[in-house]
Amino acid sequence: MQEIKILKKVGLFFLVLLLVIFSVFPFYYAIVTSFKSGSALFKVDYYPKVLDFSNYVSAFTEQPFHLNIFNSVIVAVAVVVLSLFLGVTASFALGRVKFRGRGLLLLTILAVSMFPQVAVLSGMFELIRWMGLYNSLPGLMITYMIFTLPFTVWVLTTFMRDLPKELEEASIMDGASPWVIITKVFMPLLWPALVTTGLLAFIAAWNEFLFALTFILQNETRTVPVAIASMGGASEFELPWGSIMAGSVVVTIPVVALVLIFQRRIVSGLTAGAVKG
């Protein structure tokens, strides 16, 4: 009996260890690689032998990587702010007011969040060209609404719906308008949900590739994913793996840090995002 118990424990331990290695190793290996240069790159090492920062330097000198990071931050922050603002008010309406067509509207929003991005590519291209926003950050901000907005609205609606009904009624009795209810009564209760949703929207915008690849032409205006994807060497077969890994590490660390700090909230947000069927 005792032995079986210990065996079970050891088994579990190894499974968990395997799991952690499986999850973390690729990123770890990217970090290891980012500290190697020259011919060291072409030898497989499982731990850093030297700390060589030259890849980090070249990641920022070979292309305007600092601008790319800045662009990504600007776009992601703007997208988060805009979708949260629109999402909070819309989710109040969808989560707490009964009106005709609410179910249909929710259905549409869910459907939009499942749109294949490529399905709107040509229409979107025409639209932002018409608005004069082709090859500009505001253009990206607007196009990103297609995935952040439905998602934000959907998640916030599930949170909104769970707020106690009597609290809202008490504020109605106190003479609060819907706007006051949102800002003075619900927002203070919703901020954890806002942090979660905002973070998820941020990550989605930070990671977006297809639109950024298609709607931006210049190196200086690119966002991080496109910049990394297009880091090239003299030929296709001589990719600067060291710089690519250095760049990857630089843009991933903030996201990973955010995710680790807010991990509990993120999991709850992801589960809320999935429909309760």
Added chain:
Amino acid sequence: MSEIRMRGVYKQFGKERIIENVNLDIEDGEFVVFVGPSGCGKSTLLRLVAGLEDITKGDLHIGGKRVNNLPPPERGVAMVFQSYALYPHMTVYENMAFGLRLAKTDTQTIDERVRKAGDILQLDQLLTRLPKELSGGQRQRVAIGRAIVREPGVFLFDEPLSNLDAALRVQTRIEIAKLHSDLGASMIYVTHDQVEAMTLANKIVLLNAGEAVIKDGSVAQVGSPLELYHQPCNKFVAGFIGSPKMNFIDGELVSSDGSKSTIKLPDGSQVEASVDASAAQPGMKVTLGIRPEHFDQQGASSTAKGKVAYAEHLGEASLFYLELAGSNELLTLRKEGDVLANRGDMIEISIPRDYCHLFNDSDRAFPRTVTYEQEMLTTV
């Protein structure tokens, strides 16, 4: 002045008919309690008055003005919720001041009113606390304070005490009664606790449930607590008010003059009741009602013997559930003090004629010929 008049008030949720044809007058300063079985629409009726639900049909007047489509803050009513519904991120002070702030009351008035309410409710030491730092009873008082500061003509309470423990419930009940006499405002109070209803109300509104709502409208009977207790207008009211429940024995009307009636019981014996059943034909199926606590009163026309099926000893009284010959329902008997009797013992009961209720074949009560004032005199 904030008297409330309801005329032909209906409420439907989709196809569900919840409130039917309510006609009710609540005078200024009255304390009205809504009671009824769970799910009968007490909260809904209260929320119609508050303005939290739309009235499907009918008229609601508060203070002489039709308020059907006035939003809640303009009706001069304030509501206290069962779950307190305090704003969790605001202090006690801010909770009470919130409504006044929204109404753009000047700061000094707000401060005066909040402090006064704090004094009345003994919250003055707690004004800077957050709701989560308060006990259940204190939270309930803040919720009441939030209503008081708005100086409404009508207070609405929806089961305000049901989340409190027994002792606190009694204490807060007394405080609410005191508040009513101090403020002189009208109050409507929803509860399913009979003691609360009987002790607080000037007027009880008992609501029907189920089929009866469609047939007779939502209101089963309106009256003072003692009226409902002594002169229930039908079997439902008679059974609902009073605890333990009134006993019902099926019988057949033998005869009736203007002042008393004779009823044949299932075991063949006959009893007299001080009820005017002259409107009915002899031979009609009737139901005889008598409360468990009334068997020992004087003036019995006949006696019967029952076998104790089981007994409950409460200390101040004992309850016995009796099997009666010819009837398959148990009869409840309440005797003051400790009465020792066990399962299987035979107990003799008498059926005093002045305490009998009689219901016709459609469960309406025949008028009793003894008024309850007389009845009380004989009791004292």
Added chain:
Amino acid sequence: MNAAVDIPEEKSRLTQSRVRAAWLFLTPMIVIILMVAGWPLARTIWFSLTDANLSDLGNVNFIGLENYLTYIDYGDGDGEWVGVLADGKWWISVWNTVYFSMISVTLETVLGLIVALILNAKFPGRALVRAAMLIPWAIPTIVSAKMWGWMLHDQYGVINDILMFFGLINSPLAWTANNDLAMNAVIMADVWKTTPFMALLILAALQMLPSDCYEAAYVDGIHPVRVFFKVTLPLIKPALMVAIIFRLLDALRIFDLIYVLTSNSEATMSMSVYARQQLVEFQNVGLGSAASTVLFFIVAGCTVVYLMAGKVKFD
């Protein structure tokens, strides 16, 4: 008294103003959704019926369904079918996408279940492990594509190194360049990135299960494997189905990973990659839009089937 009330309810000013406020709050969102989703989608569908070219979107002619399928008659009994549906490359990309979606979602579900069950056990440091598992999900897809590209490098890749160390292969494999292996590489990277996400969703469902079922089963001495199939699986099935369908819809539109990991290789080309190639690289907006439109209707069809089958409620 007994008459049923059929007259419409008189809406109070509260109700009216709430409904009005609701629409006011919704309007900006609806406008933006219409602008960035409704309108572009409509235009894409329109373009798919025209001969639009990327260099000049202002000058388009309606050509009916020619972009989808049409027969060009060369006279003398000779002719050929053209259009998306007649393009072998399109059908390859359809097959690739379906193959990728099926395999990767299946793997992710099974592995996700296993991982969730492991994480559902209590052990010290569980929170830490759970945090570590979020890392693959948080890493930008492009970054993970590059990372895997590097790890799967034919000459210097660590995967080959490990496999050779364990003697599983004799010589390095060209994972991304070899047409037979490229899809496996893509699936590998995708499974790595998405399994944790799946696992966390399933774990959330597992943790909401009532513990008394298990205690009852434990007391009855039922074998844990049986308990899993008879109790756990049926209970988490709704949540699992939701997770699977979301993943599936996501997989059907895959673009980034394939585009970066195996670039233009036909062996891995997905429908999205095909559509974008037509649109941007070949500038053939008409044909690209037709492909996009077909993809859209496939995804929409799956969604509708799911909604009907799952009876999702929206109130």
